[in-house]
Amino acid sequence: MNSTADSIEIAGRAYGSRLLVGTGKFRSHQVMRDALVASGADIVTVALRRVDLTNPAEDILSFVPPGMTLLPNTSGAVDADEAVRLARLGRAATGADLVKLEVTPDPRTLAPDPIHTLRAAERLVAEGFTVLPYCSADPVLCRHLEEAGCATVMPLGAWIGSNRGLRTRDAIEVIVSQAGVPVVVDAGLGVPSDAAEAMEIGAAAVLVNTAIAVASDPVAMARAFALATEAGRLGFLAGPGAVLDVAEASSPLTGFLA
Amino acid sequence: MSAAPGLFAQHLASGSRLASGIDALLEPGVDLEALAVRAREVTLQRFGRAVRLFAPLYVSNACLSSCTYCGFSKGLDVARRTLTVDQVVEEASALVDKGFRHLLLVSGEHRIEVSADYLVSCVEALRGLVPSIAIETQTWSDDTYTRLVDAGLEGVVHYQETYDRTRYAETHVAGWKRDYDRRLASTERAAEAGVRRLGVGALLGLSADWRADVATVAEHAVWLQRHYWRTEVTVSLPRIKPSASGFQPLVPVSDAEYVQALSALRVVAPEAGIVLSTREPAVLRDGLVRIAVTHMSAGSSTEPGGYLHPGEAQEQFAVSDERSPAEVATMLKAAGYDPVWKDSFALK
Numbered sequence: 261m262n263s264t265a266d267s268i269e270i271a272g273r274a275y276g277s278r279l280l281v282g283t284g285k286f287r288s289h290q291v292m293r294d295a296l297v298a299s300g301a302d303i304v305t306v307a308l309r310r311v312d313l314t315n316p317a318e319d320i321l322s323f324v325p326p327g328m329t330l331l332p333n334t335s336g337a338v339d340a341d342e343a344v345r346l347a348r349l350g351r352a353a354t355g356a357d358l359v360k361l362e363v364t365p366d367p368r369t370l371a372p373d374p375i376h377t378l379r380a381a382e383r384l385v386a387e388g389f390t391v392l393p394y395c396s397a398d399p400v401l402c403r404h405l406e407e408a409g410c411a412t413v414m415p416l417g418a419w420i421g422s423n424r425g426l427r428t429r430d431a432i433e434v435i436v437s438q439a440g441v442p443v444v445v446d447a448g449l450g451v452p453s454d455a456a457e458a459m460e461i462g463a464a465a466v467l468v469n470t471a472i473a474v475a476s477d478p479v480a481m482a483r484a485f486a487l488a489t490e491a492g493r494l495g496f497l498a499g500p501g502a503v504l505d506v507a508e509a510s511s512p513l514t515g516f517l518a
Numbered sequence: 519m520s521a522a523p524g525l526f527a528q529h530l531a532s533g534s535r536l537a538s539g540i541d542a543l544l545e546p547g548v549d550l551e552a553l554a555v556r557a558r559e560v561t562l563q564r565f566g567r568a569v570r571l572f573a574p575l576y577v578s579n580a581c582l583s584s585c586t587y588c589g590f591s592k593g594l595d596v597a598r599r600t601l602t603v604d605q606v607v608e609e610a611s612a613l614v615d616k617g618f619r620h621l622l623l624v625s626g627e628h629r630i631e632v633s634a635d636y637l638v639s640c641v642e643a644l645r646g647l648v649p650s651i652a653i654e655t656q657t658w659s660d661d662t663y664t665r666l667v668d669a670g671l672e673g674v675v676h677y678q679e680t681y682d683r684t685r686y687a688e689t690h691v692a693g694w695k696r697d698y699d700r701r702l703a704s705t706e707r708a709a710e711a712g713v714r715r716l717g718v719g720a721l722l723g724l725s726a727d728w729r730a731d732v733a734t735v736a737e738h739a740v741w742l743q744r745h746y747w748r749t750e751v752t753v754s755l756p757r758i759k760p761s762a763s764g765f766q767p768l769v770p771v772s773d774a775e776y777v778q779a780l781s782a783l784r785v786v787a788p789e790a791g792i793v794l795s796t797r798e799p800a801v802l803r804d805g806l807v808r809i810a811v812t813h814m815s816a817g818s819s820t821e822p823g824g825y826l827h828p829g830e831a832q833e834q835f836a837v838s839d840e841r842s843p844a845e846v847a848t849m850l851k852a853a854g855y856d857p858v859w860k861d862s863f864a865l866k
Binding site: 284285286287288289308309310311312315318336338342346349365366367368421422423470473474 | 562563564565566567568617619649714743747748749750751789851854855856858859860861862863865
């Protein structure tokens with residue numbers, strides 16, 4: 261895909277790749293780095309709880325390839341207060357206003373908290389952050405987040421880390437149909453075809469982490485997700501034909517009447 | 519007077535089970551390799567190729583409880599020591615220099631020398647130094663857990679040692695720890711106080727029926743997750759080690775049985791972190807990382823002050839894996855795992 265022809269714009273900045281990637285669960289920082297490069301992603305998200313500026317040799321940030329846009333996330337925050345505090349730490353550490361908002365009070369499911377996510381989003385927007393919120397695949401919540409000034413919405417495709425695919429497809433279709441900001445499907449995409457499916461139904465981008473990190477060959481899987489994301493996007497832009505219950509002849513049966 | 523049974527004790531007494539699937543996995547003759555493969559898949563899916571490293575920091579070996587298996591037991595004539603808060607910070611600094619950002623403060627059960635005020639002071643003094651602080655001390659019935667959470671405490675570890683009431687009474691002969699129900703309900707009090715990570719476990723070898731204890735640990739973990747949905751749960755199954763107590767395990771748990779126990783736990787409690795200490799030898803630790811373990815201590819000393827001034831006080835038990843933290847991290851990398859030193863943020 262020619263990035264200038266079909267870039268995604270987030271908060272006024274254009275990005276060529278519609279695949280965003282995460283940095284958790286990799287076997288080593290070096291493998292993570294290689295996978296990030298292979299993904300062709302422009303935006304990479306890093307958990308602030310993993311960042312340790314006092315130990316640069318082991319710090320995960322040292323292994324993010326130069327040129328990638330760092331998207332700090334508030335993973336581990338259990339309420340709005342913690343998320344806001346972490347976002348401020350992230351801004352201090354990176355100098356950027358971008359933040360991926362994650363509020364997950366339930367350590368078992370890591371399901372996003374809709375109430376505290378919205379509260380934190382309102383506060384962070386007021387503080388000048390560019391907020392990309394991870395959220396449930398809830399059309400009304402996504403409306404609220406957009407009205408709060410979020411730069412995107414990031415509804416989950418399935419439980420985070422589950423690799424279960426686009427289980428929330430019906431809700432994502434509604435969200436895509438009404439959103440005025442980019443819809444980034446985050447969490448649960450397990451294989452490249454899941455990413456393609458999300459893109460085909462009109463998602464602006466996808467974010468993938470576990471499926472790449474725990475693959476036997478994370479570098480190859482990152483490349484596969486890049487290709488699938490691009491293919492899905494092309495398919496969406498190409499305008500798929502309708503899905504019908506019965507066969508339809510390629511040539512109109514009533515053409516002779518013309 | 520003994521405490522009234524808490525909610526989990528009542529649940530156990532009711533006979534209903536949330537994690538009954540573990541019984542079949544713990545049976546003798548199970549296909550251990552197949553079970554390990556299944557456990558490995560679950561571990562990779564949930565936790566990825568990452569192992570969190572932590573260090574125990576023994577702050578005191580003073581103890582008012584008499585437990586037949588423990589090197590700190592009240593009646594034992596051993597060198598006792600309780601660190602000052604400043605000394606705790608010095609020990610913590612030494613561990614931070616080795617890379618640790620997750621510390622577990624451990625003590626015997628001495629409510630005067632290791633008082634609530636003392637622990638609060640320790641947490642307050644450490645919170646600017648280490649982002650993740652947990653305790654493994656005596657249990658508390660008052661507002662201590664709330665005070666500790668307010669000070670910045672992240673985790674509480676309370677192993678029941680054995681869930682068999684008869685065997686518990688035989689091995690915990692005096693002191694507060696003798697009260698089975700008081701101890702068992704302590705995790706509930708900690709969860710209600712807002713502690714965000716709870717560790718439960720059993721000391722294998724204490725009871726003749728290790729399978730029953732492992733099954734109850736699984737039940738405890740799953741029950742806690744069900745009832746305290748904000749609380750992260752970790753489990754551990756330490757095996758009895760030689761100590762100044764001279765205690766011999768009632769029934770030794772073989773290495774194969776141990777792998778079976780941890781694999782079964784992983785399968786029935788897929789979201790629970792599994793903690794493995796330096797009690798176990800290097801070869802077993804290295805193997806278990808590939809199957810089920812997600813949290814490891816490394817380079818541990820089990821005597822108060824033992825990182826900067828070893829040999830001045832009695833250790834709790836002998837460690838088996840004597841590799842340095844850096845050596846354990848190197849092993850993890852070689853095995854295809856990311857040693858995670860920091861996976862938390864300061865709560866206060």
